[in-house]
Amino acid sequence: MRKPTLLTLLPAVAATLLLTGCYSREDIKSEGGTATTPAEVPPTEVPGAVASKNTAAPSEASNAPLAQVNVFLEVSGSMEGFMPKPGGGAENTRFQQHVAQFLSDVNRSTAVQQKQFFRIKEKPYRDSYQQLSGTVRGGIQEPAKSTDIPSVLDTLVSRYYQPGSVSVLISDFIYSPKNAGAIPYIKTDITDALNRAGRSDLAVSVYGFTSDFKGAFYPALKTAGAKRASCCDTDIPYYFWVLGPADAVRRFDAALLSKQSAEQAHFGVTYPVPASSLLSKFQNQGSWYYGDEGASKRAAGASYHTITVAEASAAQPVEFVLGLNLKALPALYQDVAYLKQNLQLIGQDTDAKITQVFAATEQTRASSGPESGYTHFVKVRLTRLGKAARPLQVVLNDRRPAWVNQWTTKNDSNPNQSGAKTFALSSLVDGVQAVTTGEQDAQPIFRIDLTLQPAR
Numbered sequence: 001m002r003k004p005t006l007l008t009l010l011p012a013v014a015a016t017l018l019l020t021g022c023y024s025r026e027d028i029k030s031e032g033g034t035a036t037t038p039a040e041v042p043p044t045e046v047p048g049a050v051a052s053k054n055t056a057a058p059s060e061a062s063n064a065p066l067a068q069v070n071v072f073l074e075v076s077g078s079m080e081g082f083m084p085k086p087g088g089g090a091e092n093t094r095f096q097q098h099v100a101q102f103l104s105d106v107n108r109s110t111a112v113q114q115k116q117f118f119r120i121k122e123k124p125y126r127d128s129y130q131q132l133s134g135t136v137r138g139g140i141q142e143p144a145k146s147t148d149i150p151s152v153l154d155t156l157v158s159r160y161y162q163p164g165s166v167s168v169l170i171s172d173f174i175y176s177p178k179n180a181g182a183i184p185y186i187k188t189d190i191t192d193a194l195n196r197a198g199r200s201d202l203a204v205s206v207y208g209f210t211s212d213f214k215g216a217f218y219p220a221l222k223t224a225g226a227k228r229a230s231c232c233d234t235d236i237p238y239y240f241w242v243l244g245p246a247d248a249v250r251r252f253d254a255a256l257l258s259k260q261s262a263e264q265a266h267f268g269v270t271y272p273v274p275a276s277s278l279l280s281k282f283q284n285q286g287s288w289y290y291g292d293e294g295a296s297k298r299a300a301g302a303s304y305h306t307i308t309v310a311e312a313s314a315a316q317p318v319e320f321v322l323g324l325n326l327k328a329l330p331a332l333y334q335d336v337a338y339l340k341q342n343l344q345l346i347g348q349d350t351d352a353k354i355t356q357v358f359a360a361t362e363q364t365r366a367s368s369g370p371e372s373g374y375t376h377f378v379k380v381r382l383t384r385l386g387k388a389a390r391p392l393q394v395v396l397n398d399r400r401p402a403w404v405n406q407w408t409t410k411n412d413s414n415p416n417q418s419g420a421k422t423f424a425l426s427s428l429v430d431g432v433q434a435v436t437t438g439e440q441d442a443q444p445i446f447r448i449d450l451t452l453q454p455a456r
Contacts, residue, residue: 066248066255067164068114069106072156073099073132074171075119077143081215081231082172082238085139092137095211095238099170100136102240102256103129106168111255120144120152120171149175149428150193156243158197166244166252173239174412175424176220186424190431203246203268204432205253205330207260208407210235210420219413220423228415235420237407246270253330263403264332265429268436271333275325275373276394276448277303282371283379286318287311291453301373306451307392309385317383319355322394322448323374332401333445334359334375339396343378346393349386350452354394355379382452389453398442404429 082095106115107129117132118124121144127135135141156167175186194202217231240257242249250269280290289295291308312318326334333339339357356379364371371377378394409421433442 065110066112066166066251067162068116069112069165069252070116070118070156070160070167071103071106071132072118072120072124072152072167072169073135074169075121075135075140075144077140077216078174078218079172080140080143081213081217081236082211083136083139084214086137093212093214095209095213096136098209098211100133103133103136105256109256111251120169124152124155149173150189153190153243154193154196157194157199157202161197161199161202161244163245164248166242166248168252169239169241169243171239171241172237173241173422173425173428174218174220175428176218180221183424183427186427187430187434190428191434194432194435199245201246201268202436203244203249203266203270204436205240205242205249205257205267205269206265206429206432207240207242207257208237208263208265208403209239209260210237212236217415219411221411221413231415233416236415237420237422237425239422254328258330263401263407264330265401265404266330266332267429267432269330271329271445273446273448274328275303276305277323277370277374278305278307278450279321279323279369279371279374279377280304281369282321282323282377284320286316288318288320291451301370305449306453308453308455309382310455312383312385314383317381319379319381321371322378322380322450323371324376324378324448325373326375329445333396336376338401339376342397342399344395344397345380346395347452348390349384349388350382350390350392351384352380352382352392352452355381385452385454387454389451392450392452394448394450396445398445400429400433 082093084093086092103117106112109115115129117127117129119127119132119135121142152169156169160167177183177186194204213232213236215231217228217236219227240262242252242257244252246268247270249266250271253266253269278290280288287310289308289310290304291306292304295302295304295306307318307320309318336357336359343354343357345352345354356377358377358379360371360375360377364374364377366372405426407421408426409418409423412418412421412423415421
């Protein structure tokens with residue numbers, strides 16, 4: 001291990017030793033020697049937790065303030081370039097501006113009852129908000145020795161995992177194995193660390209940012225070359241990982257990270273089914289009408305999910321629009337490009353297909369019609385349907401966003417050539433996904449159930 005290396009992961013053959021030898025679960029103390037971690041909490045179901053990605057709206061209890069947030073800032077030598085010491089007319093970095101503001105937001109937030117702040121050196125040390133913010137602004141005074149990623153993650157899910165609480169780890173997550181032979185075990189080591197405490201409702205949200213970087217850069221692999229003493233002409237990535245029970249992660253994301261300009265990936269987080277309705281007078285075509293019971297009353301604010309088609313053929317196609325209110329979902333799942341790639345229409349005895357996905361405009365928001373209540377719209381076209389009523393589903397599939405692979409490199413020896421990438425990032429994410437998804441494929445973000453039927 002090298003002192004300036006960030007979050008060093010040793011080969012798999014040494015993983016067991018590191019997880020007990022680097023620091024133990026009981027060895028999380030302040031530098032003055034006072035234990036600061038909460039008592040061990042056995043795995044429990046979170047009261048009011050969203051049980052699946054297709055649940056109804058969250059209960060009032062699930063929207064109450066979170067019990068606690070623990071923020072951990074990694075302060076090893078490879079992080080110094082994000083937090084250079086002031087002097088000589090040097091400007092602060094975007095990392096410093098961003099993280100200082102985030103810490104302030106957490107400290108002031110009424111969405112969280114208790115806040116704790118930590119530096120991660122050889123082990124986590126408890127800081128006050130002012131101390132940790134001072135480190136971000138003034139630079140790392142004593143860079144840490146290397147710290148093992150699996151040990152850190154194991155500690156967070158073992159010692160800080162409680163109902164209604166989350167932990168936020170801020171780091172560049174550079175994986176620095178002792179030799180290339182450890183690379184194939186990155187996923188396994190991350191999976192084992194997150195799985196060891198047996199948290200059945202574990203969720204992880206990953207947020208990716210980039211910043212200018214003013215200091216020494218250390219390649220992940222020793223064989224990649226010596227450190228770059230004055231780096232870099234390109235931005236360097238850093239990350240927020242939010243870990244905790246699924247419902248708590250969802251609530252923290254919504255309260256404190258929903259407006260962050262970041263790349264995102266969410267694993268094991270569950271969301272309520274968004275409000276939706278067919279819109280019979282919005283960009284519709286052909287002969288169809290609402291088939292819902294009582295639809296003729298057209299009550300204000302009513303939603304409709306049955307399409308009754310009088311006639312449909314190649315010569316007389318039917319088009320209808322489904323309005324969706326996705327404002328409660330993370331920005332990733334509101335992104336039109338993501339929706340276009342991952343929305344799926346599932347039906348029987350019909351050729352119905354999605355032809356367009358688009359976001360609300362100033363015109364739709366200002367409309368006096370029901371379309372004003374929706375953030376996104378899905379247009380469907382069909383020319384054929386069966387002789388009886390059939391279910392029709394609009395499903396948003398949960399697929400890993402493309403940026404994870406785009407930000408991954410196998411050789412970070414020259415950031416100025418490779419660009420803003422992180423060594424083995426996709427393998428780290430593989431390890432997270434293996435725990436939060438389990439043996440099953442990822443469940444959809446949501447399903448909207450419709451009914452398609454011919455007119456009688």
